[in-house]
Amino acid sequence: MLKIAKESPHDPKRNLILAALPARDYERMLPYLEFIAMPLGWRMSESGDHVNFLHFPTTGIVSLIYDLENGASSEVALVGNEGMVGISIFMGGDSMPSSTEVQSAGYAYRLSRKIMKQEFALGGELQHLALLFTQALISQTSQTAVCNQHHSMAQRLSRWLLMSLDRMHDDKLMVTQELIGNLLGVRRESVTEAAGKLQKDGLITYSRGVIKVVDRPGLEMQVCECYEAVKQEYARLLTTPVFKKGLK
Amino acid sequence: MLKIAKESPHDPKRNLILAALPARDYERMLPYLEFIAMPLGWRMSESGDHVNFLHFPTTGIVSLIYDLENGASSEVALVGNEGMVGISIFMGGDSMPSSTEVQSAGYAYRLSRKIMKQEFALGGELQHLALLFTQALISQTSQTAVCNQHHSMAQRLSRWLLMSLDRMHDDKLMVTQELIGNLLGVRRESVTEAAGKLQKDGLITYSRGVIKVVDRPGLEMQVCECYEAVKQEYARLLTTPVFKKGLK
DNA sequence: ATTGTTATGTTCGCTGGCGAACATAAGCGC
DNA sequence: GCGCTTATGTTCGCCAGCGAACATAACAAT
Numbered sequence: 001m002l003k004i005a006k007e008s009p010h011d012p013k014r015n016l017i018l019a020a021l022p023a024r025d026y027e028r029m030l031p032y033l034e035f036i037a038m039p040l041g042w043r044m045s046e047s048g049d050h051v052n053f054l055h056f057p058t059t060g061i062v063s064l065i066y067d068l069e070n071g072a073s074s075e076v077a078l079v080g081n082e083g084m085v086g087i088s089i090f091m092g093g094d095s096m097p098s099s100t101e102v103q104s105a106g107y108a109y110r111l112s113r114k115i116m117k118q119e120f121a122l123g124g125e126l127q128h129l130a131l132l133f134t135q136a137l138i139s140q141t142s143q144t145a146v147c148n149q150h151h152s153m154a155q156r157l158s159r160w161l162l163m164s165l166d167r168m169h170d171d172k173l174m175v176t177q178e179l180i181g182n183l184l185g186v187r188r189e190s191v192t193e194a195a196g197k198l199q200k201d202g203l204i205t206y207s208r209g210v211i212k213v214v215d216r217p218g219l220e221m222q223v224c225e226c227y228e229a230v231k232q233e234y235a236r237l238l239t240t241p242v243f244k245k246g247l248k
Numbered sequence: 249m250l251k252i253a254k255e256s257p258h259d260p261k262r263n264l265i266l267a268a269l270p271a272r273d274y275e276r277m278l279p280y281l282e283f284i285a286m287p288l289g290w291r292m293s294e295s296g297d298h299v300n301f302l303h304f305p306t307t308g309i310v311s312l313i314y315d316l317e318n319g320a321s322s323e324v325a326l327v328g329n330e331g332m333v334g335i336s337i338f339m340g341g342d343s344m345p346s347s348t349e350v351q352s353a354g355y356a357y358r359l360s361r362k363i364m365k366q367e368f369a370l371g372g373e374l375q376h377l378a379l380l381f382t383q384a385l386i387s388q389t390s391q392t393a394v395c396n397q398h399h400s401m402a403q404r405l406s407r408w409l410l411m412s413l414d415r416m417h418d419d420k421l422m423v424t425q426e427l428i429g430n431l432l433g434v435r436r437e438s439v440t441e442a443a444g445k446l447q448k449d450g451l452i453t454y455s456r457g458v459i460k461v462v463d464r465p466g467l468e469m470q471v472c473e474c475y476e477a478v479k480q481e482y483a484r485l486l487t488t489p490v491f492k493k494g495l496k
Numbered sequence: 497a498t499t500g501t502t503a504t505g506t507t508c509g510c511t512g513g514c515g516a517a518c519a520t521a522a523g524c525g526c
Numbered sequence: 527g528c529g530c531t532t533a534t535g536t537t538c539g540c541c542a543g544c545g546a547a548c549a550t551a552a553c554a555a556t
Contacts, residue, residue: 066394069473074397076390091383092376093485097477098390123371128340135339138386142324142346145393146314149322149433153543176503185397190543192504208503208552225317229345237341401513424533438513440534456522456533 009107010035014058016082016238017129018109025125033109038062040105040174044085047099053110054086060106061167063183064098064141074148074185077140078103078160080167082238083133089113090120090130103175103183104168132237139233147226148185153194156184158223161204165213166231173211257355258283262306264330264486265377266357273373281357286310288353288422292333295347301358302334308354309415311431312346312389322396322433325388326351326408328415330486331381337361338368338378351423351431352416380485387481395474396433402442404432406471409452413461414479421459 012033013019018026038044038060045051047067055062062085064077076098079085085108088096111119120127147156160180164173177195181188195211198204203215203222213219220227260281261267266274286292286308293299295315303310310333312325324346327333333356336344359367368375395404408428412421425443429436443459446452451466452459461467468475 064390066390068394068398072398074394076393088383091379093380093383096383097387097481121371123369131339132341134382134386135336135341135344138382138389139345141386141389141393142312142314145324145389145396146316146322146433148393148397150316150320178503185394187544188504189506189545192506193543196505206504233345426533435514436534437515437536440536441513444535454534 009059011058012056012109014081015056015084015109017084017126017133018056020125020129020238022125025119029111029115029119029126032111032115034111036108036110038102038106038108040102042102044100044102045095047097048095049099050095051086051088052113054084054089054113054116055108055110056084057081057106057108059169060102060108061104061164063101063103065101065183066098072185073182075183076144077137078163078167079137082167082234083137084130087130087134087137089116090127091134103179104164104173129238136234136237139237140230143226143230147224151224151226153184153186153190154197155222155224157191157194158198158203158219159227160184161211161213162216162219162223162227163230165216171213171216173213174209175211176209177206257307259306260304260357262329263304263332263357265332265374265381266304268373268377268486270373273367277359277363277367277374280359280363282359284356284358286350286354286356288350290350292348292350293343295345296343297347298343299334299336300361302332302337302361302364303356303358304332305329305354305356307417308350308356309352309412311349311351313349313431314346320433321430323431324392325385326411326415327385330415330482331385332378335378335382335385337364338375339382351427352412352421377486384482384485387485388478391474391478395472399472399474400442401432401434401438402445403470403472405439405442406446406451406467407475408432409459409461410464410467410471410475411478413464419461419464421461422457423459424457425454 008014012030021029036055038057044055044062057079058081060080062079063075064079065073065075067073085100088094120130147159157180160183161173165171177191178188181191184191195204195206198219199206201218203213203218205212205214256262260278269277284303286305292303292310305327306329308328310327311323312327313321313323315321333348336342368378395407405428408431409421413419425439426436429439432439443452443454446467447454449466451463452461454460
């Protein structure tokens with residue numbers, strides 16, 4: 001049998017929700033967790049699709065996106081290994097108006113709708129964590145709504161870079177400005193301008209689909225408050241139970 | 249004993265969540281439901297407050313608001329008799345970064361945190377409805393994020409008017425343009441301009457804190473898609489169980 | 497090395513909402 | 527009726543992001 005390193009995407013506990021589960025719950029679920037690759041650009045679900053799996057990313061990043069009739073769209077939230085994708089399964093609605101798309105390639109473990117509903121219905125720690133994560137997601141979405149309206153492109157780009165970085169293993173993002181534009185709901189040119197400014201200020205460097213953050217503290221200095229606000233709320237809601245479990 | 253008319257704010261079943269509960273659950277909760285007035289402008293909770301009650305409005309409207317450091321703010325969702333206020337109680341986070349404010353005076357029944365957690369833990373229809381409502385709230389918030397970014401003032405004002413109207417009993421809104429500006433995260437002058445346009449087009453009339461919608465179909469004609477999108481999603485998620493129960 | 501493709505750079509005029517300052521006007525207290 | 531407060535009307539210059547058009551530059555394939 002292969003030994004799996006802790007840092008490998010194959011370790012289910014790289015996903016923080018799975019990692020926070022009590023041993024008993026974790027082991028009961030383990031046989032049903034299916035390892036799956038999330039290639040870059042994969043549209044995991046379209047708006048309104050009946051969702052059949054709950055995904056727990058171990059690496060990679062997934063964007064939750066709202067599309068408008070005229071073709072415009074905006075990302076409303078980012079999910080990485082701190083959370084899960086497909087909450088409508090346990091929230092009861094079966095589908096959501098948002099689409100989900102893999103923004104940075106990686107891996108996930110997935111659980112079938114049936115098993116997840118069973119586990120959720122037990123009312124144990126999984127239910128607790130799932131709901132806490134969902135609350136954090138609401139905060140992220142709400143903050144995005146305010147941020148979209150009140151903050152500049154450069155600030156929003158900075159926030160997006162930092163949030164993506166937090167969900168990555170390294171300091172390089174494989175993403176074109178065109179794609180960022182789609183996610184942020186602005187033109188590619190606006191991204192170019194903002195990115196150029198950040199590069200001139202020595203905060204990032206980029207070239208043809210690769211963005212590298214070279215001065216993270218500097219980036220944090222001039223990002224809008226939304227970044228910290230969301231991060232704090234995730235920490236408040238989600239690190240406590242992990243801690244609790246670690247103490248047991 | 250006083251007889252309470254069905255249309256009275258004193259009828260708990262004016263709240264659609266309560267109305268959708270099976271008789272057994274409803275009757276068990278009834279003794280714990282406390283009737284309470286929600287006066288205009290009441291700040292039910294501030295950002296980060298530990299929330300002690302879950303409110304089920306029977307009349308009136310509550311705004312969920314995000315505040316920024318510079319004093320700016322934006323409403324991220326509206327809740328009326330179709331839902332509830334204080335979801336962090338059963339979601340597990342105890343508090344939220346948003347504040348809640350009564351935007352249109354009315355009444356509500358409230359349940360203490362303790363009782364609500366008990367009832368939720370039973371895993372029955374209340375849990376089911378609470379989660380469905382929460383999912384609908386996520387949709388509303390997400391749509392707001394996209395709308396804030398892509399649609400004009402006049403459209404967003406129209407959407408806000410229609411959404412408020414849907415949660416009211418009559419066609420008059422008691423609200424100043426100044427207040428609407430705060431909620432929509434724009435200047436009062438921008439509201440004046442947009443409202444002036446709607447009035448000139450014969451869709452609304454207003455004067456000193458009273459807005460009356462005189463041509464609802466006309467308003468619906470030129471509102472952005474976000475209005476219908478959210479409404480449909482609420483209908484999909486929340487009317488089905490009510491129906492089911494009605495058929496039993 | 498040549499060519500095609502994709503990513504990024506740059507410009508120009510336009511418009512919606514901003515910030516500030518000030519003007520009217522409707523209701524309220526007395 | 528008088529004055530005070532609050533709600534709405536109007537103007538002006540400003541700027542961020544838009545839409546469109548086009549220019550360069552890096553990489554890929556052959």
